[in-house]
Amino acid sequence: MPALDRSTIWPYRDGEPGEFYYQRYAHPTGVEAERALGELDGGHALLFPSGAGATTSLVLALLSPGDTIALAEGAYYGTGIAFAQLERWGLRHLEFDQTGAPPAGVQLVWLEAPSNPFLTMPDLDAAAAHPAQVVVDATAATPIHLRPLERGADFVLHSATKYLAGHHDALLGAVVCKRAEDAERLKEFRTRAGIVAAPDPCWLLLRGLKTLEVRVRRQTESAQVLVQRLEAHPKVERVRYPGFGGLLSFDVAGADQARAVETSLRVITNATSLGGVDSVLEARARWEGDRVPPGLLRLSVGLEPVEELWDDLSQALKRV
Ligand code: PLP
Numbered sequence: 001m002p003a004l005d006r007s008t009i010w011p012y013r014d015g016e017p018g019e020f021y022y023q024r025y026a027h028p029t030g031v032e033a034e035r036a037l038g039e040l041d042g043g044h045a046l047l048f049p050s051g052a053g054a055t056t057s058l059v060l061a062l063l064s065p066g067d068t069i070a071l072a073e074g075a076y077y078g079t080g081i082a083f084a085q086l087e088r089w090g091l092r093h094l095e096f097d098q099t100g101a102p103p104a105g106v107q108l109v110w111l112e113a114p115s116n117p118f119l120t121m122p123d124l125d126a127a128a129a130h131p132a133q134v135v136v137d138a139t140a141a142t143p144i145h146l147r148p149l150e151r152g153a154d155f156v157l158h159s160a161t162k163y164l165a166g167h168h169d170a171l172l173g174a175v176v177c178k179r180a181e182d183a184e185r186l187k188e189f190r191t192r193a194g195i196v197a198a199p200d201p202c203w204l205l206l207r208g209l210k211t212l213e214v215r216v217r218r219q220t221e222s223a224q225v226l227v228q229r230l231e232a233h234p235k236v237e238r239v240r241y242p243g244f245g246g247l248l249s250f251d252v253a254g255a256d257q258a259r260a261v262e263t264s265l266r267v268i269t270n271a272t273s274l275g276g277v278d279s280v281l282e283a284r285a286r287w288e289g290d291r292v293p294p295g296l297l298r299l300s301v302g303l304e305p306v307e308e309l310w311d312d313l314s315q316a317l318k319r320v
Contacts, residue, residue: 002032004203025191029199033206034174037164040143040209041156041176044183046190047197047205051139051159054173055082058135058155059108061189065090067107072098074118075137076159077288079110101126111153112137113146116274117249117284117298119240128152139163140247140274144216149178160205162275163246166215170204172197215277215303219246222306226299229310235320237295246301247274249284255294257320258283262297264316267308274300279309 008023020026030047038045048054059069071080073095083093093110096102099120102109109132111122116139127134128151135155136148142163148156158164160172177183190196227241230250235257241248252258261281262270268279272287279302284292301309 001203001207002029004029004199006199023199024194024196027199027202029202029206030197033202033209036206036209037158037160037174038176040212041149042147043149043156043176043178044180045174045176046183046186047160047202048173048175048190048195049197049201050171051137051157051161051173052078052082053195054157054159054175055079055137056086057190057193057195058157058175058186059083059086059091060193061186062133063091063107067091068105069093069108069110070096070102070106070132071110072096072112072115072120072122074098074115074120075110075112076116076139077291079112079137098122098127102130102132107132109134110137111135111148112139113141113148114242114245114247116140116247117240117288117292117296119242119247119249121242124148124151124153140245142212142216142245144213145220145244149176154178154182159275160201162273163216163219164208164212164275165201165205166208166212166276167204168273168276168278170201170208172201172205216246218303219301220244222246222304222309223248223301225306226301226310226313230313233314233317235317247298248301249296249298251293252295252297252317252320255283255285258285258295258297260319261313261316264319265312266315267304267312268299268316274298276300276302278302279304 010020034045133154136153137157139159156176158174238251271280281299
């Protein structure tokens with residue numbers, strides 16, 4: 001592993017700044033982590049202090065007052081809330097069904113693959129045929145299952161807090177740009193706005209990336225088993241799963257039943273977020289209100305043995 005360098009300054013050489021001189025512009029751990037992620041996604045990666053920070057930076061760098069974003073319906077609820085915050089600066093957004101073509105007359109198309117927590121997949125071909133630039137938030141797919149830049153997207157966004165770092169111990173975001181000139185423009189905005197990732201989470205990302213493929217493949221295998229069993233369970237009304245990845249959601253009858261599952265778990269942690277080595281589950285209505293069914297439980301499958309996870313889910317579902 002490269003050494004973790006927390007310096008904010010580096011000495012000039014012969015009176016001239018070298019590659020690194022002030023941390024807000026660039027630092028060695030960040031550059032190394034960006035190189036590794038850029039390779040995985042096939043583009044030019046830039047890191048941000050969180051996924052939400054990456055989202056905000058990307059739209060502020062790309063768009064102007066009066067522009068409209070077409071946002072995938074049912075995407076991470078925080079993305080729509082962040083866009084709503086920017087309405088005061090003249091940025092508009094509307095929602096559309098990402099399984100079909102994006103609406104005309106928008107300046108940016110924002111997809112999520114798969115959407116969190118509805119797990120729909122976007123029609124990437126229809127989006128690529130749209131004249132606007134296309135962003136794919138591929139946080140839940142990861143580059144192991146999807147490389148959107150090869151499917152016509154202009155930008156990939158990740159909450160690297162999730163699968164990429166993968167251990168619930170680093171808050172980080174990333175944008176991977178298809179074109180070097182877009183990356184330059186976004187990097188200039190990032191440097192000037194100061195929305196930069198610190199060395200420590202970048203180092204944890206580098207370490208996380210080393211095991212990304214084995215983690216995600218194992219999480220996918222376990223999720224596929226759990227989905228089959230949940231689908232056959234009498235207390236489960238609906239299961240949502242795109243066929244790959246470690247994220248799924250399922251519905252029990254209502255809020256009380258969801259609470260009974262949440263509070264009966266022994267192996268799976270009742271907590272928010274996703275993509276870590278430990279399985280987590282929560283009722284999403286506590287955050288998203290009536291945007292989601294009251295009995296919707298989101299499960300992020302970790303690395304525990306699948307039979308332990310199933311035993312835990314089945315004993316919790318008995319309390320429903
Ligand atoms: N995108 C998706 C799909 C997410 O699930 C999240 C967080 O849950 C984000 C973006 C925001 O990322 P962060 O929490 O790292 O700011």
